[in-house]
Amino acid sequence: MQGELRCTINGVVHAIDSFSSEPLLFFLRDKIGLRSTRYGCGQGTCGSCTVIIDGEAKMSCETITKDVSGKTIETAEVFENQHEHPLVKSFIEFQAGQCGYCLPGILMASKSLLDKKQNLSRLEIAQALDANLCRCGVHSRILDAIEKAYQLSNEKKAPNEKSSA
Amino acid sequence: MKNQVPKPLLDYPKLGDWLKVTPEKKLVFFSGRVELGQGNITALIMMISDELGIEPEKISLQTARTDMTPNEGFTAGSMSIVHGGQSLRSAVATLRQQILNISASRLGVDALELNLSNGQILQKGSFCFSIDEVLDQIDLSSEIAAGAKIKEPSQRWVEFREIERVDLLERMTGAPFVHDMIEEGMLFGAPVHPANMYSKLLTLDVIALSKRPGVIKVVQDGSFVGVLATSQRFALEAAEWAREKSEWKEIDGKIENPISHLVSQSHDFEIVSETGDVNKNSGEWHELTVSRPYIFHGSIGPAAAVAKWENERLTVWTHSQGVFQLRDALAGVFETAEENITVIHKAGSGCYGHNGADDAALDAAILAREVEGIPVKVIWSRYDEFHAAPMGAAMSTKSRAHLDQDGYITAFDVEVTSVPHSSRPGTGGTPNLRSAVLIKNSKLPAKSPDVPAMRGGGAERNAVPSYDFGPVRVKKRLVHDLPFRASALRSLGAYNNVIVNEGLIDEIAHRNGEDPLAFRIKHCVDDRSKELLLRLDSETKRYKENLKESQGWGVGYARYKGISGLCAVFVNVTVDEGVVVDNVVSVSDVGEAISPDGVKNQIEGGIVQSISWTLKEAVKTDGLSTTVDSWFDYPIIKFSEIPSLNTILIERPSEKPLGAAEISQGPAGAAVSNAVRHALGVRITELPITREAIINSLLSNEI
Incomplete structure (x- = not known):
């Protein structure tokens, strides 16, 4: 299988068709079966297809599949068996959703922020999420949940940091 | 508290209309309501749980589908709990009393001595047996008593209080939407909607369209054009290509400024309510005029549906607000009997009212008719969502x-x-589905009478x-x-x-x-x-x-x-x-x-x-x-x-x-x-x- 393109999605290696111009969104949904990544506009304007590529939040409708060769991708399915993840816990705690169509994209955008361990203010978090649209008007709860997730992951880190000091 | 009989109970008066007992002795309740993301299903489960005295996790609730649940009309107007929930409460109160009566005769005691709590029959506070043991004796043909005695407010929420949304986690990390359905052999459809639904198709190179990547078939019926393709992506791309290459005859009657048009009308107003003579006192009047333009429902996920025809029977999965009304509208379009159509609700993106959900269901049904036995999924493009869906009224x-x-x-x-x-499916007696206007056997929408005063106007x-x-x-x-x-x-x-x-x-x-x-x-x-x-x-x-x-x-x-x-x-x-x-x-x-x-x-x-x-x-x-x-x-x-x-x-x-x-x-x-x-x-x-x-x-x- 020399020369075959591959990428890693949620920890699993997948082969990619090197000739295809297929947007990553459709590769994920229809080829790999990871359908939490949602089609909202296909124009890069709503954020509901946001995934994490090598640590950065990207819209998968605007990403060509062959361009993710060698890269690591995460979709909201990573949370399926991680209900204790600070983001999942805090989104449930604040009931931060209504129809939920936008939520996987928002969770991915938030996870990339959280993973970078930057200390962001509420406004900075909000600005980072401006590319993600929510029509049900749950924004405030979503921001509450992300702030809480920051707090939870800092608490989790604190004892380890002490012991290594 | 005065017990008015909610309308759904008048239409569906039997216990079996609202619940069934499975062979595994599980209770399944039926609601003609649909979950639109507003959390009503969770609230209904809470109401059942509280009224019956059984843990919320043990309750299954089947939401609207035309072959199983009561027809409660559209899930709209903030009425899910007011009518749907109160109906379920009465049904559950009847069920509860039956369970207590059956248990009382089994124990040879007066039903008044018994209580139902945590799914258990208690006699003066002591455990007798689980309600599972008597569920097979429930008489589902019995009428829900008009005065079915629901719990007094002081008796409510003693055992179980607010629970988390039962469907939120799956919406966050899974694929619960009609958009996500995958069936064996499924094909992917996309309509080619003109910008205005009264436009007529003039030219389209159907041969060239049928040769676009992944296209299996081009379906044309009057001015309706759609494609069937091997994948969602190919369906959407082919439809976009067709839209750009096709020519349409526009209708006359441009209205450049809808608000100016509205305020320049001169026909008479109709008095819709009047309490006394507003002109009886002379004196000072003040006035203000405010207008709002057309606005979009703006669902984040475009309209979608899955349809399948088999032996002249149609099954549709949809995020419509009214599965029965959609069924009847589809029956009108295809000129078939309502019983030949089953419409099943499936989660969609928030709709905030009558958006393109019903239209996408017809699109899927028209396309699926061409491929007997094969399910066809239609997801509208963002273009369709902004051009083909109904808007909020100016x-x-x-x-x-x-x-x-x-x-x-x-x-x-x-x-x-x-x-x-409102121009929902069936309003004014016509289907009011977009592609019903485009097809050869066109079904034009009647003038909408607007929403009657008895439903809030x-x-x-x-x-x-x-x-x-x-x-x-x-x-x-x-x-x-x-x-x-x-x-x-x-x-x-x-x-x-x-x-x-x-x-x-x-x-x-x-x-x-x-x-x-x-x-x-x-x-x-x-x-x-x-x-x-x-x-x-x-x-x-x-x-x-x-x-x-x-x-x-x-x-x-x-x-x-x-x-x-x-x-x-x-x-x-x-x-x-x-x-x-x-x-x-x-x-x-x-x-x-x-x-x-x-x-x-x-x-x-x-x-x-x-x-x-x-x-x-x-x-x-x-x-x-x-x-x-x-x-x-x-x-x-x-x-x-x-x-x-x-x-x-x-x-x-x-x-x-x-x-x-x-x-x-x-x-x-x-x-x-x-x-x-x-x-x-x-x-x-x-x-x-x-x-x-x-x-x-x-x-x-x-x-």
Whole structure:
């Protein structure tokens, strides 16, 4: 299988068709079966297809599949068996959703922020999420949940940091 | 508490209409309601759990599908709990009594000695057996007693209280939507919708279209064109190619400015409500006119459906708000009997009213008819969503208030001019599905009569102010000749009517030199609304102080449909380049709140959506159809524009539940509009209140 393109999605290696111009969104949904990544506009304007590529939040409708060769991708399915993840816990705690169509994209955008361990203010978090649209008007709860997730992951880190000091 | 029989119970009076017992002795309940993301299914499960005395996790609830559940009409108008939930409570109360009676005869005791708790039969507090042991003896053919004795408020919520949304986790990390359905051998369809549904197809190279990547078949029926393809991507790409290459004959009758068109009408108004003679006293009248443009429902996920034909029977999976009404409309289009069609609800993106869900179902059915036995999934493109779906109706409302010598409002007169607010499937006796107009055997929509007064009215909803203003008259004028397609958007006419009425009240309070909130409290119609407004007053005093010149505050209040939930909203705004809403405090009363946090979530969502409508949203058109191609052409509120929200709920557990999802849009829009007036000194009367609208208004006021 020399020369075959591959990428890693949620920890699993997948082969990619090197000739295809297929947007990553459709590769994920229809080829790999990871359908939490949602089609909202296909124009890069709503954020509901946001995934994490090598640590950065990207819209998968605007990403060509062959361009993710060698890269690591995460979709909201990573949370399926991680209900204790600070983001999942805090989104449930604040009931931060209504129809939920936008939520996987928002969770991915938030996870990339959280993973970078930057200390962001509420406004900075909000600005980072401006590319993600929510029509049900749950924004405030979503921001509450992300702030809480920051707090939870800092608490989790604190004892380890002490012991290594 | 008076026990009125909710309508669904009149239509479905038997216990077996509302529940069944599976061979594994599990209880499955039926609701004709659908979960639209508002959390009603969780609330219904809570109501069943509480009424029966069984853990919420043990309850299965089957939502609307035409072959199983009661037909409860559309899931709309904040009625899920008010009618659907109360019906289930009566059914469950009947079930509970049966279980107690069966258990009593088994134990040879009086049923009054028994209780049902945690799924167990208790005799004077001691465990006898699990209810599972008697479930097979339930008589499902028995009638739900008209006076089925539901629990008294004091007995409620003793064992189980609020639970988390049962469906939220899957919506966050899984694939529960109709968009996500995958079936063996499924094909992917996409319609080629013209920008206006009355356009006629002139030319399209069908051969070239059939050779586009992944296309299996091109389906043409009159002016309907669609493709069947091997993947979603290929279907969408082929349809986009076809749309760009096709030519259509446009209709006549351009309307460049819908609002000017509405207000220039000269046909007579119809009086829709009148309480006394508004003209009996001569004196001072004040008036205000406010209009709102067409606005989009703006679902984040486009409309979608799956359809399959087998042996002349059609099955459709849809996120429609009314599966029975869609079934009947589809039967009309395909000229087949209703029993040949099964329509099953499946989750969709939030719809906020009648969006393209039903239209996508017909598109899928037309395409699937060409491939017997094969399921076809249609997901509209974003273009379709912005061009083919119905929009929220454009309207203009003029209100006049009569003042007495003491500065009290003593008569109120409202004129509403609007396109009809509802053209749901079946309204006016026609299917009202988009592609039904395009196909050869065309089924044109009837003129919509708008929503009748008994269902809260359409254009005139909440035109009657929620205060004691003496005699009130409401006149309505429907306008049918606009080329755009409109249908129900959350709160219908209430949004604009509350904005104009609350605006006029504010203008009069300012003129009187009175605090606008105090002026409203003076005119309260009852203690319930007074308590609400006094609470808002006490919660917001500090937000009225130390405001900068560019800042203002405003309030809005209404009781939805005059009889449903009460909601009062206070906002602070800063008007600089544009309007920024800094802070929102709301106080609401929805009677019994089944899920108080769920109610707050709905109220907050309504407020945020309404702020977005009020400050940003207007559909751009070329006079015949929309010219919005992407979210860039139709900005909605973003995360960084969200104000801080303080959402207060006055709980009234012994009152009837009143519904929540549509109570806050009018009051929130009114509060924002009034706050901008307070900050600027001039009122913007053509929504939305954009930067351009403010500049224009300031310029025209300087002249």
